[in-house]
Amino acid sequence: ESYLKIGTTGTGGMGLNLPFTHSESKPSNLILAKNEAAFGHTGLLYLWSQTPEAPRVLEIIPAAGVGYRRVQVHAVKDRYGNEFIRKPRLLELQVGDGSVLNVREDESNYAKLSKMITVGVDMGENGLFTADEFLTLSAAGSMELITPEEIAEVCVQELLGIGTGHNVLASIRGSVLAPGYRAGMMRQTADEHLNDLEKLSTDTTMPSIALGRLGPPLLSKILMEARILKLKYDGPDGLQQLSECDSVGLSRELSAQVQQAMQSESVKMIGSVPSITSLSYVASTIGVPVLLNNNVMLRGPNITVPEPVGYDSLFALSSQDLLDGYAKSGWIDLRSSNLQVWKERACHILSEPPVSAENTTVLTGLHYQSGSKELNASALASWIIAGEVHGQRDLNSVSELE
DSSP: OEEEEOOOOOSOOOOTOOOBBBBSSSSHHHHHHHHHHHHHHHHHHHHHSSTTTEEEEEEOOOOOEEOEEEEEEEEETHHHHEEEEEOOOEEEEEOSSEEEEEEBOOGGGEEEEOOOOEEEEEEEGEEEEHHHHHHHHHTTTSOOOHHHHHHHHHHHHHHHOOOOOOOOTTTHHHHSSSOHHHHHHHHHHHHHHHHHHHHHTTTTTSSSSSSSSSHHHHHHHHHHHHHHHHHOOOOOTHHHHHHHHHHHHHHHHHHHHHHHHHOSSOOOOOOHHHOOOHHHHHHTTTOOOEEETTTTEOSSBBBOOOOOOOBBBBEEOOOOHHHHHHHHHHHHEOHHHHHHHHHHHHHHTSSOOOOOOSOGGGGGOOEEEEEEESOHHHHHHHHHHHHHHHHOOTTTSSSSOO
């Protein structure tokens, strides 16, 4: 008689620097509580395994994202339960004493444009991820993936008495399941499938970039900003062009395009081929506003950052520093100061040594992983998470499966 539990680290095998959440801001009390409950139960199982006449007690802990179930076109909702892309509005931000920002407004004041339909990856209990969210989370050096089949294989072997070294109660340190080789191959297959579906669904789906469900809001901000920059610098030398740009002029140009899109009466929102209009509308719909070069905001009914506590949705905008902090944490920022940050990132990436058989830093997440010097949103997000947020996986903490 045996008792087997498939447990969780609560963080997909990553540490306290976990760069992702279940849509909430960081630090995440939800994830800390999940970790506390998971390993508290592991302690109880250990006591049970030491009890006379107890059954054989086993626990297998996957230390990576578990997935995936399927890749397909989905009708989706954002973290607020909204299932429609809504037309945003421009809001001139006032900064100073008495100025406030309402981050939750009545959705009925924002016209419905079309249903939210996108190509995505069903990750089971973790919900639906967009293409860019999935590729960012599963990138080498990030959370990466392990498939349910790889977990099941280890469980069956342990139940049959074949020692795998992955029974947590035998050795917690050496028993967690590292990201699997099979899952790494399936990630590439998913990427190809996502691209194929997006090409076939250009008239019925929105760009598969972010829904805000995979947090923190900084991730959606990075992915959206990267996609906007790719609209401008779309080519094999996109990073080179970005590294040589005039950030002030680029800010004026992009801000003018957003304002011009708002003035258009006929806007075709559906279409997985991104445009400055579709990206701005989708971002503002999911709670990521767009800040233009003159402190004018393009917003939807909800704003994710700052995050309300209780029922109070009004936040003071008493200083420019406060506004800048909100923009840095979760707003698309088209001001020259933020575009200068992107320019410096491009320069840094271009200065990296080329990937070779001798240079294995690509496996750490600290090396730009797109395979070229073009702008790739998920590769850029993975690079920023590893190098700036310090959210890369500790490769010494777990042993790879043979």
